[in-house]
Amino acid sequence: MLLQTPFHPRTAPLCHHRRWRSWSGYASALSYEPGHEYEYYAVRSGSALFDISPLRKYEITGPDAAWLVDRLVTRSAFACPVGKVLYTPWCDEAGKIIDDGTVQRLDADCFRITAADPCLRWLQDCALGMDASVRDITLDIAALALQGPTSRDILSRVATGAAIVTLPFFALTEGFIGPAPVTITRTGYTGDLGYEIWARPEHALRVWDALVETGRGYGLAPAGLDALDVARIEAGLLLKEVDYVSSWTALIESRKSSPYEAGLGWTVQPRPGRDFVGSRALEREAAKPSDWALAGLEVDWPRIEERFAAVGLPPLVAGRASRDAAPIFAAGARAAPRQVGYATSSTFSPILKKYIALATIRRGFAKPGTRVDFELTVEFVRRTVSATVVETPFFDPARKRS
């Protein structure tokens, strides 16, 4: 049986086509309509409302809370003043990523961490000997993501007691939506202007109703995971177990990734005397870089068109994002193909009109501008099409930060 989030009484009647899937055991809409197209465009043109309640949430409190967080994640908790949010991965002792999420600092000695999968035992074990306590608050908090260019207009009309208009990127504020106290963070998984709203479950429906009511004039649409998947690839954001495998689930060493290998080198923030889980291994890796890196790929459109035209079809690549890995080859070596990596997520980007992919690739091929070959199956036949390594995010509108 799939569990229901606190928003289910609202989302269920909207999910006309019953396109549900399990997200951490909760019924989560893939799309509310038969396809996700309108929901995707709500993210880029109006606002999309996602129920993100299935995220795991943990609260860390106590005099040593900051020390604990600083030990847990690769970014430094001391670089996170009260009222700020960090995106960060966390690693095992070998410097391989376990999970990634956001860290909110609500107070000097109070943090909240979101995670894709349960990790209470690990958090508590890390807290051993520290004056800090870790609590699983997953069920205590219902969460929504309001994402898109009009999200600020909507939220600033709905929320009271919170300075939404001036809330900086990756900052948080407390406030109210109607009578419901909420935490609002300027974060999201779409690479657009957006906010995440954290409320107590008993207030969930009131928060939803207020956003939907005001959002009507601002192109708001409830949106599901299919639209989110396209948007997050355009934003160059990783998905656990798709773009990297958690070191806890990987059965073989080669499947694990360090932050450097996953394009998250910028989140590794060593400091003299700072000892966080995996720091020594990551220090060694920084001195002697790994052979693997993450790269964005832009597949050559004229080649895609040619491949499809050869079988009499228009380029049929628009649709859902693909999570099926596709091999990447060194450019041009058709006779003796040399695989140099694999694309983990790929999608047609409706806003960029390009076919894009996130790939794990040998470092020598990860430099922007490098030409590679991408495997694309056209009419059941495997073909290669040329592609270029580009920087991510693929889509990075100024409004995201402004």
Add this chain to the structure above:
Amino acid sequence: MARQYDVIVVGGGHNGLVHAAYLARAGLDVCVLEARPMVGGATVTEEIFPGFRYSVFSYVVSLMRPEIIRELDLPGHGLAILPLESTLTPLPNGDRLYRDGDHHRTWREIARFSVRDAEAYDDYGRTLFYMARAVKYLLGIAPPDPGRMGPGDIRGLLGLARHFLNLESDQLHLLVKLMTMSAADFVDEWFETDALKATLSASGIIGTFLGPRSPGTAYVLLHHYMGEIDGNFRAWGFAKGGTGAVAESIASAARAAGAEIRTDAAVARVLVKNGRVNGVALANGDELRARVVSSSLDPRRTFLDLVDEAELPGEVVRAVRGFRFRGSSGKVNLALDAAPDFSCMPGQGPHLRGAVSISPSIDYLERAYDDAKYGDFSREPYIDIVIPSAIDPGMAPPGKHVMSCFVQYAPYKLREGSWDDRREAFGDTVVDTLARYIPNLKDIILHRQVVTPLDIERTTGLSQGNIFQGELTPSQLFFLRPVPGYAAYRTPVRGYYQCGSGTHPGGGIMGAPGKLAAGRVLADLGKGPRRARGPVPGRRGSGR
């Protein structure tokens, strides 16, 4: 000394801008001269009533060539095309025919009228896919000239022959039918439901002074089906920010490639010396020099207004005079205080994001044409409605809407009175017609802009207000567009070119004439295809 350019483009409609962008990317010094204070021509968004943005003329996008969008990196210059996938046909008896992207629901909806039609619907869709695929080839080539038979022409004709002979014979037959039949007869081969037949064949009358039963309209129907969005033929969409955003994005790409764009710069004459172009004279008397002048205006203006007839062979002048414009369309743009409530589909459902077509039966459309035939606007017109604010919140204040109503028939030549006298009567007719299906309409209208064919002509320069710079009927297509012998973007005057919708492949927000004409100019300047100058592909935020 007058400023010297390589190329002057007359008219900053979307084709003139595409043309300029390609030429500038090839390294030429290009200047676009646009008469109006803004670029876009028939592709403009204007805030006529404060807070409400109208796509004043053209309102939906499909034909815009995907390769142009990519090559000019228009998304990087702000272009976003939002989906439009449903069509609602309200019926006079309070019923409706509603079709959208939900295949099974559409099937059930059509089956309420005819199960046979519901089943034929997919077959029809597949057939038009084949047809669109067959003509896609034509959209990418300059028409060869069977009357000239130069090496390029022969090569072109052979390519053409090969292309069409490769089609399955039944597809070839269909294509010939499409070129010759009426839209009504064509859809008759599939369907029996009147509302369905009427709504499908309505695409065949747009921009023509013909009724759905007039031969030749089947081609126009195909013309509206050959667009391609993200690999989907037949898909239509909204430009975010209105159709003016299409022109703005192309203008931005052209500027990034180095083109200069001047607005409020009406061209009075194209200057010709010894049979060769050498510049233009502006309406304000200024003169600008250029080796090449390309006109994106319609054939009448390009050949008869901008240059002296004495510069042209008599048969060209005669042929251009015979080119049919016969504007037949108008628009009514409405600012609404609330969402329109359709009695056949009450509430604010997803149907508001789609098209609404007032085309209940073939007879209805044909009667609308009958009025026009005898010099009056239709008492009960065909109306194609979209509500861009239902999907693009930037078009109207929250909770309010803009409604674009494309109307036929509004003949350019009225039997009685002038359009200036009858503009509001025309507007009333449209609103009265709509109010039969939208009971709350009259109560929520905050502002009304009525655009007659005369207004189209005055504002954009489109002769007789013909929306496509000349009808898209078979006798005015391909190597006949605009006139035999000069269908491949050249004119009899050396250095003087045409690049607007009056040339192949014709009207609509398409960009193809502008691009193909740029290829012609570059080839004639000895700058054939080569690597374009421009932003490095794949770089973020390139070009700005």
